[in-house]
Amino acid sequence: MNATQVRGLTEEFLQRVHAIPNGEKIGQCLQCGTCSASCPSSDVMKYPPRTILAALRAGMLDQVFESRTIWLCASCYLCTVRCPAGIPFTEVMYELKRLGIQKGFLGKKSSGVAMAETFVDGVHKRGRSSDAELICRYVLRTHPTKIFSFIPLGWKLIRKGRISLRPHRIAGIDGLRKMLAAMEKGGAL
């Protein structure tokens, strides 16, 4: 991305973050690092939370989008409750996820993107999610050969009756789809 494109991306991102409750506090980041120190995934992130905001200010947001960092957030909200500036950082991460998918930064096979999209497909199909179907579809989409590694646990769960092979579809699925269609999108759908 060239500098102008990154500036455009940064502006769009900030505009969307400002629409989140308390999102405007993103400008008050002190770079204290409490978020990164609290994050359970930060040691495997290329851009831990504090660094994401540093990258944003340095005009390097595109690099954050290109790394898998965003999808390593487990949504534990520890950064959010600890941030001394009151930045709802977990919500900032969600905005990065939504905008990242929308702009097509990571491929459809990227694990986080694939999981989110597979999950949403399931909800749109039946109105409910089926754990077994979700995992199968997700694995087939990302690493088809790994499906075999799920057999030992899958078999244990089947023997306990903990896997349903007939997922439930809600009676009001048509109504639900109509409602979803009537709602202006708020992300990448």
Place this chain on the structure above:
Amino acid sequence: MNATIQPVYSYFPGCSLGATNRAYDISTRNVARVLGLEMVELEDWNCCGATPYMAIDSRRSALLSARNLGISEKNGRDIVTVCSSCYLVFQKANHQFHDDPSLRADIRKALQTGGMDYHGNVRVWHLLELIVNDLGKEAIERHVVRPLDGLKVACYYGCQLIRPYGEVDDPEFPVLLNRLMEWIGATPIDFGMEAKCCGGILMTTQPEIGLDLSGKLLKQARKAGADCICTICPLCQMNLEAYQEKITSRIGGDCKIPVLYFTQVLGKALGLGSNELALRDALTPVEAVLAGKGQGGGHD
């Protein structure tokens, strides 16, 4: 005549209780029955969307919750769930609905296309909160027929019940579950990981992170001498229970420990039987531990 009218609640099991965590569903229904909590399953409920849906579309995620909340509102009932993720997603939708008038208008308009509506009047409870804060100590103690004396429990709260809003309990040092365990005679032990993350969905999308996070939890619980871990969320339970072998071969050490839903531990103290608590669904045997034959932890 007693003038107090017992409220009726909408019970929202959530998708993972359908099969994978059906023991949580079975034990929840039986515990509610014994405690005299009237919970009726929300009719034709839909998935709350959990964390993956809001990672794609925040507005439609709120709409998914509003449909459920609207059905419950029509019945004049508050919602009770036992899943921390469903709980947070509903809470978030309620906050958005109240704080953002234009989103509220859009949600209502969308609901109306399907013949539904929501006005924002439904309170969302996690069953733990309802039992501890609303029923309270005396009501629980009155129902205990088999105190779990000597059972050392690692009370595990995870994330999404207590964060980010902190409306139910302290976001880092929660106490609700510890209290409940004390009321039923068990001994909550400090293991330092009560409110740390199990990895959530990363167990599937980034297994190496998930296994390490859950592994730390299991190890600490064993080290602190717990007989079992008690959970309040189906995903936490699954992460902590189902991967113990994989975790042991990855990080070594002592990671084998029964992981129970809080309704199973509570139900045992209320005198419910193994079938009523679906104890045989567990992948790690739990009956011996609950019968008072603890695994005698503490030897790391």
